[in-house]
Amino acid sequence: MRNVPTMxxxxxxxxxxxxxxxxxxxxxxxxxxxxxxxxxxxxGGEASLRPMLGQWIVLILVFVLPMLTMRLLSEEFRTGTIxxxxxxxxxxxEIVIGKFLGVLAVYGVLLLAMLIYPxxxxxxxxxxxxxxxxxxxxxxxxxxxxxxxGLFFSACSKHQIIAVLLSFALLALMxxxxxGLAQVVPAGWSRVFLQHISIASHFQDFVRGLIDLNHVVFxxxxxxxxxxxxxxxxxxxxxx
Amino acid sequence: MIRVRxxxxxxxxxxxxxxxxxxxxxxxxxxxxxxxxxGKTTTMRVLxxxxxxxxxxxxxxxxxxxxxxxxxxRRIGYLPESTPxxxxxxxxxxxxxxxxxxxxxxxxxxxxxxRVADRCWLGEFINRPIAQLSKGMKQRxxxxxxxxxxxxxxxxxxxxxxxxxxxxxxxxxxxxxxxxHHTVMLSSHILHEVxxxxxxTIIIADGKIVAMGSPDELLxxxxxxxxxxxxLKGPEPEIAQGVRTIAGVQDVQTxxxxxxxxxxIQPVSDADVREEVFKLTSSKGWPLRELHRAGATLEDFFxxxxxxxxxxxxx
Numbered sequence: 113m114r115n116v117p118t119m120x121x122x123x124x125x126x127x128x129x130x131x132x133x134x135x136x137x138x139x140x141x142x143x144x145x146x147x148x149x150x151x152x153x154x155x156g157g158e159a160s161l162r163p164m165l166g167q168w169i170v171l172i173l174v175f176v177l178p179m180l181t182m183r184l185l186s187e188e189f190r191t192g193t194i195x196x197x198x199x200x201x202x203x204x205x206e207i208v209i210g211k212f213l214g215v216l217a218v219y220g221v222l223l224l225a226m227l228i229y230p231x232x233x234x235x236x237x238x239x240x241x242x243x244x245x246x247x248x249x250x251x252x253x254x255x256x257x258x259x260x261x262g263l264f265f266s267a268c269s270k271h272q273i274i275a276v277l278l279s280f281a282l283l284a285l286m287x288x289x290x291x292g293l294a295q296v297v298p299a300g301w302s303r304v305f306l307q308h309i310s311i312a313s314h315f316q317d318f319v320r321g322l323i324d325l326n327h328v329v330f331x332x333x334x335x336x337x338x339x340x341x342x343x344x345x346x347x348x349x350x351x352x
Numbered sequence: 353m354i355r356v357r358x359x360x361x362x363x364x365x366x367x368x369x370x371x372x373x374x375x376x377x378x379x380x381x382x383x384x385x386x387x388x389x390x391g392k393t394t395t396m397r398v399l400x401x402x403x404x405x406x407x408x409x410x411x412x413x414x415x416x417x418x419x420x421x422x423x424x425x426r427r428i429g430y431l432p433e434s435t436p437x438x439x440x441x442x443x444x445x446x447x448x449x450x451x452x453x454x455x456x457x458x459x460x461x462x463x464x465x466x467r468v469a470d471r472c473w474l475g476e477f478i479n480r481p482i483a484q485l486s487k488g489m490k491q492r493x494x495x496x497x498x499x500x501x502x503x504x505x506x507x508x509x510x511x512x513x514x515x516x517x518x519x520x521x522x523x524x525x526x527x528x529x530x531x532x533h534h535t536v537m538l539s540s541h542i543l544h545e546v547x548x549x550x551x552x553t554i555i556i557a558d559g560k561i562v563a564m565g566s567p568d569e570l571l572x573x574x575x576x577x578x579x580x581x582x583x584l585k586g587p588e589p590e591i592a593q594g595v596r597t598i599a600g601v602q603d604v605q606t607x608x609x610x611x612x613x614x615x616x617i618q619p620v621s622d623a624d625v626r627e628e629v630f631k632l633t634s635s636k637g638w639p640l641r642e643l644h645r646a647g648a649t650l651e652d653f654f655x656x657x658x659x660x661x662x663x664x665x666x667x
Contacts, residue, residue, distance in 0.1 A: 122438075129441065197453075199428070350402070
């Protein structure tokens with residue numbers, strides 16, 4: 113894991129040296145601003161991020177995070193830099209963890225920028241700090257899962273557009289459709305499975321201010337699964 | 353330093369490298385020469401641990417490329433053919449990143465960057481974004497990257513492709529200098545380049561090694577098969593007949609022009625008939641104004657072995 117800090121530094125640098133980070137941040141903040149202005153910042157409203165997080169943020173992140181992750185490996189495949197990277201003394205696991213933590217750091221910057229909203233609310237009412245902390249823990253876990261899915265699809269194609277579309281598709285399915293589908297399919301393992309992978313229902317408790325270990329485990333294991341698949345995908349690629 | 357045994361690499365049903373074996377001693381420059389698509393890049397990718405071999409083994413500095421891949425990669429500096437770089441980074445940042453990946457500390461990187469920037473004439477380009485560099489400059493950055501950790505072995509895939517003549521000459525001189533401290537393996541489809549820079553040449557065609565040796569040894573093989581050309585004055589039929597009687601002569605063609613007769617002699621392999629030709633002409637009193645071996649260039653040899661090989665595989 114000696115090379116992980118070097119990889120993180122390079123990835124974070126790549127975002128801020130090119131326009132991607134700024135464009136994605138602008139889209140994210142615009143969408144958050146709309147959600148905040150229309151949903152939360154209304155007379156008589158509650159001084160918390162709950163309404164905004166519950167419906168809007170999840171939707172925004174489904175679209176914003178794959179835009180950050182799509183270039184991670186696709187771009188290396190397309191330009192051929194994967195060849196110099198993988199002939200350096202660095203393992204596939206180090207590459208994947210480094211890239212993952214790099215995007216997570218950029219996502220952290222987005223979350224910090226989003227703190228502007230509780231600050232605004234604080235001047236109108238009392239913001240519950242513990243609830244806010246709980247919201248942020250949920251947002252970090254949710255973001256980590258989305259990033260690992262995006263990273264996995266980025267390892268599947270040298271075309272960024274394919275990586276981003278596949279990420280949208282799977283994330284939208286897991287976030288929004290799984291719960292609805294679970295109602296439709298007959299009772300049995302498929303319903304249990306769909307309920308289990310429904311990201312939105314796992315996230316709801318964090319919005320309400322509850323930290324349930326079940327949900328934490330769901331986010332961490334699913335993230336780890338996709339990171340593992342990404343490592344395997346890179347290893348398989350050597351043989352092709 | 354590099355040891356390859358029965359190496360085969362298949363992509364699906366396509367055999368890119370077919371059962372090749374060779375050794376490279378420490379120091380000096382070895383050229384991997386072959387037409388496009390001969391398997392040069394594939395061989396290099398196996399040695400640099402980018403692709404595993406389908407069968408056979410390869411080792412660098414005593415470490416197996418498959419089992420001790422990380423150890424091998426620590427000891428190799430590799431310049432891929434297309435020189436892939438991160439366009440958004442500045443040259444210094446890129447070299448810093450690559451140095452750290454090779455396990456150098458920040459302070460060591462700073463020193464190493466100074467050294468390779470000097471070596472590869474990066475000059476004021478060191479602070480430029482890579483996206484702004486010309487092809488030639490990018491090639492130098494790639495070479496600087498390969499050198500940054502002072503590796504035992506340098507593997508350069510077509511290092512002069514796409515450069516202008518001045519840059520080609522500079523790069524060749526640099527590679528020759530590097531051969532004094534590193535074991536260098538370069539690939540090329542240009543014979544001239546290998547002839548100029550390498551101490552040893554491995555010629556490959558269709559994934560197989562067709563010839564191996566120093567340029568002199570290869571030239572020896574060529575020379576032994578070269579025709580001998582003589583130009584002398586005398587009666588044409590008598591000359592032709594006289595030359596035919598010399599031991600080791602396979603075929604003779606004559607052509608008379610303005611009183612001089614041009615004789616082209618194909619000797620059997622390894623026979624040098626020039627002395628006998630001279631003795632013949634002096635004994636007969638025919639004036640001799642030219643006597644030399646023709647077609648003794650590596651170029652002919654290269655074309656010959658690669659096309660011969662293609663012909664035998666077609667049959």
